[in-house]
Amino acid sequence: MRYKSQSVAYWYFAVAMVLFGLQLVFGLLSASKYLGPDPLLYILPFDVTKVIHTNLLIVWVLTGFMGATYWMVPDESRTELHSVKLAYIQLVLWVLMGVSAIIGYLFRFGTGNKLLEQPLPHKIVIVICMLIFLYNIGMTIKKAGRFTTTEGVLMIGLVTSALLFFPALLHYENYTVSIFYRWWTIHLWVEGVWMMIMGAFLAYLLIRLSGADREVMEKWLYVIVGLVFIAGILGTAHHYYWVGVPTYWLPIGGLFSALEPAALVGMAMYAYSAIRRAGMSHPNKLALHWTIGSALFSLFGAGLLGLAHTWPSVNKWTHGTLITAMHGHAAFYGAYAMIVLAMITYALPSLTRGRPEEGNSLGYWAFWLQIAGMFGMTLSFATAGIGQVYLERIMGMGYLDAQLKIQVHFLMLIATASLFTVGVALFIYDFFRHAPAFIVDNQEETSAVARASV
Amino acid sequence: MNNRQARNFAIGATAVSALVFLALTLDSHRQFGKLTNADQITPQVTHGKDVWHKYNCINCHTLLGEGAYYAPDLTKITQHRGEAYLQAYMRDPAQFYDEKKHRRLMPKQDLSDQEITDLIAFLDWVSKIDNQGWPPRPILVTGSFVPGADTIGSHATGEESAPSAARPVTAEDDPRAQGEHVFRTAVPACNACHSTAPGADMAGPTLAGLATRAAEILTSDSYTGSAKDVEGYIRESIVNPSAHLIPGKMYSANGTSFMPTGYDKSLTQEQLDHLAAYLASLK
Ligand code: HEM
Numbered sequence: 001m002r003y004k005s006q007s008v009a010y011w012y013f014a015v016a017m018v019l020f021g022l023q024l025v026f027g028l029l030s031a032s033k034y035l036g037p038d039p040l041l042y043i044l045p046f047d048v049t050k051v052i053h054t055n056l057l058i059v060w061v062l063t064g065f066m067g068a069t070y071w072m073v074p075d076e077s078r079t080e081l082h083s084v085k086l087a088y089i090q091l092v093l094w095v096l097m098g099v100s101a102i103i104g105y106l107f108r109f110g111t112g113n114k115l116l117e118q119p120l121p122h123k124i125v126i127v128i129c130m131l132i133f134l135y136n137i138g139m140t141i142k143k144a145g146r147f148t149t150t151e152g153v154l155m156i157g158l159v160t161s162a163l164l165f166f167p168a169l170l171h172y173e174n175y176t177v178s179i180f181y182r183w184w185t186i187h188l189w190v191e192g193v194w195m196m197i198m199g200a201f202l203a204y205l206l207i208r209l210s211g212a213d214r215e216v217m218e219k220w221l222y223v224i225v226g227l228v229f230i231a232g233i234l235g236t237a238h239h240y241y242w243v244g245v246p247t248y249w250l251p252i253g254g255l256f257s258a259l260e261p262a263a264l265v266g267m268a269m270y271a272y273s274a275i276r277r278a279g280m281s282h283p284n285k286l287a288l289h290w291t292i293g294s295a296l297f298s299l300f301g302a303g304l305l306g307l308a309h310t311w312p313s314v315n316k317w318t319h320g321t322l323i324t325a326m327h328g329h330a331a332f333y334g335a336y337a338m339i340v341l342a343m344i345t346y347a348l349p350s351l352t353r354g355r356p357e358e359g360n361s362l363g364y365w366a367f368w369l370q371i372a373g374m375f376g377m378t379l380s381f382a383t384a385g386i387g388q389v390y391l392e393r394i395m396g397m398g399y400l401d402a403q404l405k406i407q408v409h410f411l412m413l414i415a416t417a418s419l420f421t422v423g424v425a426l427f428i429y430d431f432f433r434h435a436p437a438f439i440v441d442n443q444e445e446t447s448a449v450a451r452a453s454v
Numbered sequence: 455m456n457n458r459q460a461r462n463f464a465i466g467a468t469a470v471s472a473l474v475f476l477a478l479t480l481d482s483h484r485q486f487g488k489l490t491n492a493d494q495i496t497p498q499v500t501h502g503k504d505v506w507h508k509y510n511c512i513n514c515h516t517l518l519g520e521g522a523y524y525a526p527d528l529t530k531i532t533q534h535r536g537e538a539y540l541q542a543y544m545r546d547p548a549q550f551y552d553e554k555k556h557r558r559l560m561p562k563q564d565l566s567d568q569e570i571t572d573l574i575a576f577l578d579w580v581s582k583i584d585n586q587g588w589p590p591r592p593i594l595v596t597g598s599f600v601p602g603a604d605t606i607g608s609h610a611t612g613e614e615s616a617p618s619a620a621r622p623v624t625a626e627d628d629p630r631a632q633g634e635h636v637f638r639t640a641v642p643a644c645n646a647c648h649s650t651a652p653g654a655d656m657a658g659p660t661l662a663g664l665a666t667r668a669a670e671i672l673t674s675d676s677y678t679g680s681a682k683d684v685e686g687y688i689r690e691s692i693v694n695p696s697a698h699l700i701p702g703k704m705y706s707a708n709g710t711s712f713m714p715t716g717y718d719k720s721l722t723q724e725q726l727d728h729l730a731a732y733l734a735s736l737k
C-alpha cells in the first residue's frame with residue numbers, strides 16, 4: 001500500500017465478504033427447495049430466498065467494485081483520496097440501505113420487479129451513494145492531475161452505470177415497456193459498462209502483476225471496450241425476444257449478441273499474452289490465479305454459454321428455463337465475482353498483518369474449490385435445463401411432471417454448490433484470519449516509477 | 455494501430471451502436487401500443503399488475519419467459535384454464551396440488567376476491583400480447599406425455615403419400631383421427647387439462663375409459679343432464695360443462711364446472727362430431 005487512504009478499501013472488502021457469505025446461505029436454501037417438499041413454505045418461501053440471493057449478489061459485487069476503485073485510483077493517480085470521511089459515510093449509508101432492503105424482503109416489502117426489487121427509498125439511497133462515490137473519486141483525480149487510460153475506462157464505466165440506473169427509477173404503465181427498460185439497466189450493466197469496469201481492473205492487475213508495458217496494455221483495453229459496445233448495445237435485443245416488441249429485434253439480437261463473445265475472447269487473450277510475453281514481476285501468484293481465472297471463466301460462462309442460447313431459434317425453446325440459470329451463474333461468477341476476488345487478493349497482503357505476499361495453501365484451496373464447485377453447478381443447471389427443454393418445451397410434458405423427472409440434477413446441484421460454499425468459506429476465513437494493519441511503504445512506489453520511466 | 459486510433463475506434467463504435475439503438479427504441483415506441491393492445495390496459499388490468507408485483511410472483515414464476523424458474527410460466531395461463539378454475543386455485547392451491555406428490559406447492563397468498571379478479575384480468579391481457587407466437591408449443595402445468603407431442607403429425611406438409619401418423623390429418627381421414635387432432639388443437643386445447651392415460655388426472659379428470667364411464671353415468675341416478683347416449687353425453691360435456699358435474703373440489707364449485715365454456719362457438723358441428731367419435735373410442 002502506497003497511500004494511507006487506500007485502507008478504506010479494506011472495510012468495503014470486509015462488507016463484501018460478509019454479504020457474499022450470506023448470499024450463499026440463501027442460495028443453498030433456494031436450491032434445496034428445488035428438491036422439496038419445503039418445511040419453510042410459510043416462513044421463508046422460495047420467492048423470498050431467491051430475491052435475497054440475487055440482491056445480495058448485486059450489493060456485494062457493487063461493494064467490491066467500490067472498494068477496488070478506492071484501492072486502485074490512488075495508485076493510478078499517485079495521490080491520497082480526496083476524502084476518507086466521505087468514503088466511510090458512503091459505506092455506512094450503503095450498508096444501511098442493503099441491510100434494510102434484505103430485512104424488508106423477508107416481509108415481502110419490495111417492488112416485485114426482477115433484480116430491481118429495491119423499494120423506491122432504497123433506490124434513492126443507492127443513487128446518493130453513487131453520487132458521493134463518483135464525487136469523491138472525481139475530486140481525487142482532479143486534485144492529482146494525473147489520469148491514466150485504465151482509470152479513465154474505470155471512471156466512464158462507473159459513471160454510465162449510475163446513469164443506466166435511471167430508467168429503473170421510473171414507473172411504466174405497460175408491462176412490456178417496463179421489461180424493455182429493465183434491460184437497459186440490467187443488460188447494459190453486465191454486458192456493457194460493467195465490462196469496462198472489469199476490463200479496467202484486469203488491465204490494472206495485469207500491469208502490476210506482469211511486466212507488461214502500460215502503453216500496449218492500454219491500447220488493447222480500448223480495442224476491447226470498442227468490441228464490448230459494438231456487440232453489447234444492440235445485443236440488448238436478445239432480451240427483446242418474445243416479450244411483445246417489434247420483430248426486427250429478433251435478427252438484430254441474434255446477430256449482435258453472437259458477436260459479444262469477441263470481446264471476451266479478447267480479454268482472455270489479453271491476459272494470457274501479457275503473462276506469456278512479459279512474465280511475472282510480482283510475487284502475488286494467487287492474485288494472478290484469480291486474474292487469469294476471471295478472464296477465462298467469463299469466456300466460458302458469458303461467452304460460450306451465452307452464445308449457446310442467444311440465437312432466436314434456440315432461445316425460442318430455452319427461454320425461461322434452467323438454461324438461463326446455467327448461464328447466469330457462470331457468467332456473473334466468472335466476470336464479476338472473480339474480478340473482485342482478484343482485486344481483494346492483490347490488495348490484501350498490504351491491508352493485513354503477517355500475510356505472505358505470494359499467498360498460502362488455504363488461498364489456493366479456496367480458489368480451486370470455488371472453480372470446481374461453480375463448474376459443477378453450471379453443469380448441473382445445464383443438464384437440468386436440457387432435460388427441461390426436451391421434456392417440457394419440446395415433448396409437451398407438464399411443467400411439474402418434468403421437474404420431477406430432473407430431480408437427480410438438483411441433487412447434483414446441491415452437492416456441487418456445497419463444494420463451492422466450502423471454497424468461499426475458506427476465502428472468507430482467510431480474509432478475516434489476519435487482522436487489518438495498514439502499512440504504507442514507499443519501496444514499491446520507487447520501483448514502479450523506475451519501471452514507468454524505462 | 456496506435457493508441458489514438460484504438461481510442462477513436464472505441465468511441466466511434468460506441469457512438470454508432472448507441473445511435474442505431476436509440477432510433478430503434480423510438481420506432482418500438484410507435485409500435486408498443488398495437489403489439490400489446492395498450493388500449494385494453496384498463497384500471498382493472500393495471501391493478502392486476504400491481505397485485506402481480508406486490509406478491510412477488512415473479513420470483514417463482516416466469517411471465518413472458520422472464521422471472522424465476524421454480525414455478526410454471528404463466529404467459530398463456532388464461533388460455534389454458536378458465537376463470538372459475540383460476541379463481542378457485544388462487545384461493546387455495548393446496549386443493550389442487552399435493553406437496554407430497556409434486557414436491558412443490560404454491561403457498562396460499564390470501565388474496566382478496568378483487569385482487570384475484572384483477573390479477574386474472576392482467577394475466578389475460580398478457581396472454582394476448584403479440585410476442586412472435588411464443589411459446590412455440592403450449593407450456594402445460596401438469597400432465598404426462600400427450601399424443602400432441604409429435605412434431606411430424608402437426609408440422610409436416612406436402613407429403614400426401616406418407617402413412618397417416620406421419621402427416622397432418624386431412625378431411626379424408628377417419629373421423630376419430632380427425633377428432634384426436636381437434637383434441638389437441640382446439641382453443642383452449644383439451645389436452646391442456648385432460649390426459650388419455652389411465653389414472654393420470656390433470657386439471658380435469660383423465661378421459662381414459664370415457665365411453666365405459668359415460669355409459670355408467672347415464673344409467674345412474676345422479677345424472678342430471680339430458681343426453682341419451684354416450685356420444686350425446688360427450689357432446690353435452692363439451693358444450694355445456696356444468697350439465698353434469700364430476701365430483702371433486704378441484705373440478706367444480708357452486709355447481710359450476712371449472713372447464714372453460716365456449717366450445718359451442720369455437721368448434722364447428724363437424725369438429726364436435728369428430729371429437730365425440732374420438733372420445734367415444736376411449737373404452
Ligand atoms: C459477463 C457477462 C454476462 C453476464 C454477467 C450475464 C448474466 C446474465 C444473467 C444473470 C441472465 C439472466 C437474466 C434473467 O433471468 O432475468 C442472462 C440472460 C441472458 N444472457 Fe447473459 N450474461 C453475460 C453475457 C452474455 C453474453 C456474452 C451473451 C451472448 C453471447 C449472453 C446471452 C444471454 C441471453 C440470450 C440471455 C437470456 C436468456 C433468456 O431469458 O432466454 N449473456 N445473462
Ligand SMILES: [Fe+2]
Binds near residue numbers: 236239
Ligand atoms: Fe444480456
